[in-house]
Amino acid sequence: MKELEIKSLKPDTYYTAPVFIDKEYILTTPDMPLSNNIIEKLKKWQFSYIYTDGETSNKPIVATEESGLQATNLNEDLTVVEVRKETQVFFRELCGFLENTFETYKARELINYNFIVEHIKKITPFIKEKRDFILDMSNLKVTEHNYLISHSVKTAILSIALAEFLKLPQHKIIELGAAAMTHKIGMLKLPESIVTNPGGLKDAEWNAIKAYPILGYKILQTASFPSAVCLAVLEHQERNNGTGYPRKQVGDQISLYGKILAVISSYCAAIEKRPFKSGKDAHMGIMDILKSMGKQYDVKVVQALIYTLSLYPIGTKVLLSNNSVAVVVKTNSANPNQPIIKVLTSEEGAPLADNVVMDLSQNTKIQISRLLTQSEILKLSAK
Numbered sequence: 001m002k003e004l005e006i007k008s009l010k011p012d013t014y015y016t017a018p019v020f021i022d023k024e025y026i027l028t029t030p031d032m033p034l035s036n037n038i039i040e041k042l043k044k045w046q047f048s049y050i051y052t053d054g055e056t057s058n059k060p061i062v063a064t065e066e067s068g069l070q071a072t073n074l075n076e077d078l079t080v081v082e083v084r085k086e087t088q089v090f091f092r093e094l095c096g097f098l099e100n101t102f103e104t105y106k107a108r109e110l111i112n113y114n115f116i117v118e119h120i121k122k123i124t125p126f127i128k129e130k131r132d133f134i135l136d137m138s139n140l141k142v143t144e145h146n147y148l149i150s151h152s153v154k155t156a157i158l159s160i161a162l163a164e165f166l167k168l169p170q171h172k173i174i175e176l177g178a179a180a181m182t183h184k185i186g187m188l189k190l191p192e193s194i195v196t197n198p199g200g201l202k203d204a205e206w207n208a209i210k211a212y213p214i215l216g217y218k219i220l221q222t223a224s225f226p227s228a229v230c231l232a233v234l235e236h237q238e239r240n241n242g243t244g245y246p247r248k249q250v251g252d253q254i255s256l257y258g259k260i261l262a263v264i265s266s267y268c269a270a271i272e273k274r275p276f277k278s279g280k281d282a283h284m285g286i287m288d289i290l291k292s293m294g295k296q297y298d299v300k301v302v303q304a305l306i307y308t309l310s311l312y313p314i315g316t317k318v319l320l321s322n323n324s325v326a327v328v329v330k331t332n333s334a335n336p337n338q339p340i341i342k343v344l345t346s347e348e349g350a351p352l353a354d355n356v357v358m359d360l361s362q363n364t365k366i367q368i369s370r371l372l373t374q375s376e377i378l379k380l381s382a383k
Contacts, residue, residue, distance in 0.1 A: 001051040006043060009050070011036035017054025021047060021081055031060040045082050087133040090126055091140045094119060094153045098181060102149070106188055111223045113178065120177035123160050124170075132330050135161060135308075137271055137282060138315040147274055148184045148195070154268045156180035158308070159260055162301070165308045165333075176257050178225070179232035183261055186216030186233070210245040213237050232257030236265055239296040259298040263289060263305055266297070282313035283371050310336040317372040317380070321365075323347045325372065325380060326358070335361040337368075344380070 001020065012033045019027045019034065021042070027050060028034055042050070097119050105111045127134055134140075137154055159180040163173045187195050190212060194205050201209065217234035221227075235258025238244035240251055244262070254262075267289055273279040280288070286309065293302040310331035312318065316339075317327050324347050330340035343356040360367060372380070 001053050003049045003051060005049060006039065006047055009034060009039050011039060014057040014060050015052050015054035016057055017052050019050050019052045019054070021050055030054065030057075033060070047081075083130055083133050084139060087126075087130055087136075087139065088141070090122075090134070091153065091157075094123075094156075095149050098153055099146075099149050102185065102188060105185065105219070111182075111185070111219065113220075113223065113225045113229075116178045116181055117174055120156065120160070120174050120181065123157055123177060124164070124173065127157070127161050127164065131161075132314055135331075136314040137268070147272065148187055151265075151268055151272055152181055152184050154272070155183065155261065155265050158268065159264045162260060162264065162304050162308045165304050172228075175226055175228050176232070176260060179229045179236075179257055180261060180264065182220060182225075182229075183216065183233050183236045183265060184212075185219055186212035186214065189215045189219075210237075214246050228255070228257060231255050232261055234258070236261035238262060240298055241295050243296065254298075259301050263297045263301045267305065278374075281316060281371060281374075282309070283311065283316050286311055286313065306336050307333050310339050312337070312339045312368065314339075317344075317377055318368045319370050319372055319376075321367050321369050323349075324366075325349070325376075329357065332359070332361055 004019075012035060014030060014033050015028065016030055018029050021027045027038065101111060101116065134157060137158075140150070140154060140157075156177050160173055160177045163176050168176070190208055194201070194208055213234050213236060217230050220230045220233055232255060234246070235249065235254050238247065238249045238254045238258055239262065240254070240259075242248045242250040267285050270285040270288055271279045271282055286306065289297060289302055289305065293299055308331075310328070310333075312328045312331075314328050314331060317325065318341070320326055320341075320343070324343050325345040326341040326343045328339045329342045332339050338360040340357065340359045343352060343358060345351055358366065
């Protein structure tokens with residue numbers, strides 16, 4: 001699609017094809033002019049561009065009913081896009097902070113618990129205010145930071161959300177968040193060639209990998225982090241059935257923080273795209289964790305994850321029983337398998353521009369049939 005600068009737009013112009021904001025939401029259709037009111041709202045919300053495949057026209061083009069295109073509620077869509085941007089900025093700021101923290105440690109072997117706590121305290125209110133956006137892990141993308149950074153920040157965000165569901169006291173939520181943010185810090189002591197190796201590690205290299213939780217524990221202990229935080233970092237690779245490392249602990253030998261980080265870090269690793277592997281969709285990441293519930297992972301923690309994210313986490317694209325395509329926009333803690341969805345296409349596959357939002361727990365006729373495949377998602381994005 002062509003980019004059009006907001007400052008270059010002329011009021012009351014028609015376009016021969018739909019005009020989009022943020023390449024997702026339809027702003028106007030060919031039978032609707034780009035009014036001065038719309039342009040002023042775009043400027044107010046600090047958008048720089050709009051997108052279209054059309055050309056300018058001085059008269060409307062009547063849309064056919066078969067096109068299924070209608071302009072959405074402008075204020076609502078602009079607000080959604082703006083909050084997404086705000087969420088992305090918040091995530092990038094956390095990544096930037098953690099990257100600076102890790103760089104400072106590598107350069108001077110200094111790390112300050114109180115600085116980390118200051119940033120952890122910002123996450124809880126953000127989750128409460130913008131839960132449906134910050135828990136959409138597919139929306140939390142960053143290119144300028146490495147995998148360890150983005151993974152650690154996502155683990156911290158989701159760990160705090162899960163801790164809120166478990167109703168842990170605030171001081172424990174802060175400790176857990178700090179542990180999540182720093183649980184990979186031991187990796188900084190390993191050679192880069194081992195950390196970024198996509199597979200095929202030699203025995204000596206694998207033994208080095210298995211030692212990184214111990215290295216992280218010692219780093220934080222030396223920096224006078226709370227003992228519960230240090231222990232969580234030591235235990236985040238332990239598994240309930242004793243197959244983890246570094247101490248092969250089982251069951252209740254593992255602390256609650258350690259059990260939570262084991263689940264959340266594994267989930268975030270499964271859905272994270274890396275240079276040598278594509279990430280799984282959120283639903284499949286949940287299903288992988290479920291398969292190991294009671295074996296590798298603590299039952300209560302896995303259940304809490306499901307109630308926090310649902311079986312169909314926010315951002316999951318699904319095929320409905322009536323052949324429409326939808327995206328999950330809100331989880332339903334009372335019914336994890338029946339989220340709130342936004343319908344994206346008609347039963348015939350035509351894109352819908354109007355906001356059709358449906359609570360599947362209140363709908364007995366339409367339910368989720370299956371997830372969309374990756375190829376179906378790419379095809380949908382191309383429409």
